[in-house]
Amino acid sequence: MNKKTNISDSELIEAICASGTLEQAIVQLYEDHGTITRSFIMGKGGTEQDAEDIFQETIVSFIDTVQKGKFRQESGIRTFLISISKNLWYNEIRRRQRAGNREKLYVADFEPGDAILDDVIGNRELKQLLSQMLNDLGESCKKILELFYYENLSMKEIVSHMHYENEQVVRNKKYKCLQQLTDKMKQDPDTAKQINELIF
């Protein structure tokens, strides 16, 4: 995963946005930028596993930013990825400090990112909590929601994809799943508090 390919940043952005080429784009991100970004984390006291996890999260955040049309391409992809990784890692160090872990600190050169970066990184712990809640809904709920909200499939396509009786069944199931997820968010006091702080 050390080689740098000839694919330009613009081509990579296109691959992330186009349907059916995201997986290839992820491979490219790993191959082109994985080593240097993970080396950065390991150079700042992270373990190999930390570096792997932070880079994975970095790619998720980057793809989300690109797909929302928020990546301005003012900086290169590598610079942007390193910035995300850096901030994610410093946030993680702070979290571990709060948890009482006595780890070597590498936050001296931490500088708050710009508005986009802050938005991209967001609240890591909250995201992880919400992700867990979604997983707790079960595979069928998760699948329907993903197919509709991420893959942008129509109700008709979801019916054929998941072998439901008709579109109305899927529609009802989707409403129900979404409602369950928001209920979980509201019911957990810590999560609700964090969400309220974030939203209001």
Add this chain to the structure above:
Amino acid sequence: MKQPKSDLLVDYLDEKLSPEERSEIEYMVQHDTNAANDLAYLKLAIETVRLNAIARKVITVRQSLNATTYALPPTKPVAVRHMFRTNLRIAAVFVLLFCSAVLYKYISVSNQSVYKNQFIPYELSNMRGTENRNPEAEAYRNKNWNLVIDLYGNDKVKSNKSNFLAAMSELQLSHYTEAEILFQKVLNNASENNSFQEEAEYYCALAYLMNHKEAKGIGMLNKIKSDTSHRYYPMVSKISGIDLKIIELKK
């Protein structure tokens, strides 16, 4: 039947409502905190779904890449290490052989070895053809070195030829100092049609080496080596420069 509020909010986010219905929802959200709160939670839930889907794809790719990177046949790293070790062994053997060769060369090369390799008895008859016979020449041909030296001592006029034959006889008897002096006489008498000059240069160089005058001997040999027309060039060109360096080092 009127649709529940939460379903309307979902339809609003799914862009399933007409412009009028959208306006109604937007008005409601602006004036109803609970509705605004519900809408914010729904947006967050959808955002969670999106991020989760992306993460799932990234994890899948990461796992496949890790499988490609790490799931190598177990014998491969061993093979690489084995190859590496074999190459190291071969390299070590070469280094050892090279060092042994250098050591052997250093030990075996000496003034004596160069002399032994380079000294060939001077053949008078071969060189001069039908010359008038004289006692010294006759004695030399008969390899009677002591007689040559005695006759030379009785000579009133010492020519380059008599000097050279006496010098060669001294060389044959391993009297290197005496030989050197006599060769010097030939070299200092270049006026005599340059006779025996080139022969004297070559054998004098060898005499220098045996007298431990390495600098002079090597200097003279290099002079011959630089002159391709020199009579003894073919002989001297066979002497390795490394050998001469070793002799210099051992000095």
